[in-house]
Amino acid sequence: MAAVHTLPAPAQLGFLLGSLFGKAVKVSKAAKIAANVRSKGTLATFVAEDGKAAAVIHFDLAASCSAGAALALIPASVAADGERHGSIPDNLLENLSEVYNIARGWFQAGPPLRLSQVLRLPAELPKDAQALLLKPAERVDLTLEIPGYKSGAIAVFLL
16 A cells, blocks of 8 residues: 655755754665664654544654754754663753654645654554554655764654
C-alpha cells in the first residue's frame, strides 16, 4: 500500500530546517536506524482528522538534543550534555516540540495532519502509532547535520 502522504526531497527538508535554525542545514538519506519505543531520543506522532496516527517522526538522541538546542541558539555543549546523560533535557525537549510542530508541514499530499504528542524515549505509544512504526507504508531514514552541533539521525514513518 502506498503512503497517503509524501515527504519533500532531503535537500528541501534541509532548506526548511535551515530556515528554522538560521543555518545551512544538510539533510541526506541514510541507512536504516533503530527507531522504536526502546530507542533513546524522541518521537512525535501526527494524526489525521479521525484522530488516528498517520505519521511518526523519530529523532535519535543526538538529533533531538542538537535540534532542540539549535532552535534557541543554545550552545552545542548543552546538547552534548544531554546526550552524555542519555536523555534530552526538558528545555531542549520543549524547543524540539516546536520543531516537530513545524515538521507537520513536511507532509505533502493527503489531508492535513496535526501534531498529537511528543515523547521522550523510551516510552509507551498508542497502539495505532506502534503499528505504524512496525509496518509503515513508507519509511525514510535521514541524517541531520546542523553546523556547530553533533549530527544525528531521523526516521519518518508514513501510513
